[in-house]
Amino acid sequence: MKRLTRFISILLIPVIILFIIYLPRYADTELHRNRFTEWLSREEEAYSGSISIWHVVGFKPYIGSMGTFLKSRAKGVEKKHFGVYIDIEAITLEEAEKRMLDGEFPDAISFPAGFLGSESLRVFTSDEASDFDFLPDLSCGIQDSRLYALPYAASCEFIIYDPGKLDIADINTASVSGSMEEYKKNKVDCFIGDARTAGDLSRAAVAGKGRYFAAASVETETKLVQYLGIGKKCASVKIPYIIELFKSVFTEKAMTELCELGLFPFFAAEKYDYEQEYLLSAYERYRKGEVRFTSFSD
Numbered sequence: 001m002k003r004l005t006r007f008i009s010i011l012l013i014p015v016i017i018l019f020i021i022y023l024p025r026y027a028d029t030e031l032h033r034n035r036f037t038e039w040l041s042r043e044e045e046a047y048s049g050s051i052s053i054w055h056v057v058g059f060k061p062y063i064g065s066m067g068t069f070l071k072s073r074a075k076g077v078e079k080k081h082f083g084v085y086i087d088i089e090a091i092t093l094e095e096a097e098k099r100m101l102d103g104e105f106p107d108a109i110s111f112p113a114g115f116l117g118s119e120s121l122r123v124f125t126s127d128e129a130s131d132f133d134f135l136p137d138l139s140c141g142i143q144d145s146r147l148y149a150l151p152y153a154a155s156c157e158f159i160i161y162d163p164g165k166l167d168i169a170d171i172n173t174a175s176v177s178g179s180m181e182e183y184k185k186n187k188v189d190c191f192i193g194d195a196r197t198a199g200d201l202s203r204a205a206v207a208g209k210g211r212y213f214a215a216a217s218v219e220t221e222t223k224l225v226q227y228l229g230i231g232k233k234c235a236s237v238k239i240p241y242i243i244e245l246f247k248s249v250f251t252e253k254a255m256t257e258l259c260e261l262g263l264f265p266f267f268a269a270e271k272y273d274y275e276q277e278y279l280l281s282a283y284e285r286y287r288k289g290e291v292r293f294t295s296f297s298d
Contacts, residue, residue, distance in 0.1 A: 047237040048083035051107050053245075055090045058112025059155055059224045060196040062262020062279060065090070066153065066226065069257060070110060073248045077241060084241055107234040108242045111149075113140075113225040113294040121148045122230040128243055135250065135267055140295045141227060149227035149296040152249050153263040156222040156282050156291065158198055158215040161190035168216050184211050194224060195262050195279065202276065217282035221292040229296070259283075 053074070055067045067090030074086035089106075091099075093115065099105075105120065124147040132138065132150060141149040159171055160180075166189055178188030180197055184204065193201070204210030228246050230239065248254060255265040259272040262279050264286045274280040285291050 045081055045083055047235075047241065050085045050087050051238050051241055053086060053088045053108045053110065053242075054096060054106045055088055055110040056096045056112065056115060057090055057092055058115060058226070059194055061153075061155065061258075062195040062199040062275065064261045066110070066261070066263070069254075069261065070249070072257075073245060073254060076248055077245050080244075081241060086241070086245060105231050105233065107238050108228065108230050108245075110152075110226060110228055111296075113223050113227065113296055114298050116149075116229065117297045118143050118146075118148050120229075120232060122232045122234060123148060124230075128239075131243060131247055132250070137266075140225065140293045143295070143297060149229040150246060150249075151225055151227050151266050151293060151296070153226045153258050153265060154222060154286070154293055155195045155224040155263055156217050156286075157192050157194050157219055157224070158217050158278060158282070159190060160193050160198055160201065160213050160215045162212070163214040164212075165189045168214070168218075173218060183213070184209075186211070195282075198276070198278070199262065215276075215278040217278065217285060217291075219291065221294060223294040223298075225293045225296075227296045 053070070055070055057067070060066075067088065071088050074088050078084060078086055093112075096111075096115070100120075109116070129138075129147045135150075138147060138150070140151055141147055159168065159173060159176065160183065161168065161171060162183075171190055173192070176190055176192050178191035180191065180193055180201055182188045183191050184201070198213075198215050201210050201213060205212060228249065230242055234242070250267045255267050256271060258265040259274060262274060262276075264283050265272075268287060272280075272283065274283065282291075
């Protein structure tokens, strides 16, 4: 025991020496800081308070959560603006509809295609819209020549099938029925499911609880599109912070993160990796313009 104590004491000697050397420097810096002056010197914000944003979940990514993705972007904006808090709440379609019927609506909203019409959203001004001119196509967020919503992520549905029993070229998509559970129980040899369904089936197969499968995207239009919009009654003083948040969603880093979730970003990332080949193939179809995206209000 004495040897162990002596050994630990020897190991602590360098730590103690470093502590003695650097503590005075750190203490001197801290003693001369005037935190009250630092607080006063902060640039005064035009707005101080909470900004409410709903993330209405219409579909889920292959893995992870779009709500978590948005919350990460919001934290970046909050760090830049003292006293500004962005409250992102992930809710179901049913809950959002109920709250809207009760007269509630957030300052801004992330919503799936077809959930909202232009009557609920504020039109982007020409200056605000120009901040997003770099996006390849905003047409699905435009109505009557005015921009109401920004498409930022999409997914698609796949034909999920047993390649040992079926050839994708021979599958008539119009007659495909069934579910993942039926496929796992060998009751059907193919079914239609979105990226999250394929992800769940893949993870089940790895755990020995699923069935081998292949997947292919064959649709020419997808309704699985997520949009960003601003509530019609949102206070004007909050708009700059919301626009800043929206812009952060379209950065290279953010777009790469969307790819990691198995989603199709609307601003092509320089590097995009997908866990599964069928996700990459589907994204390439989107990049080539082979898939049309449903308008925000359809």
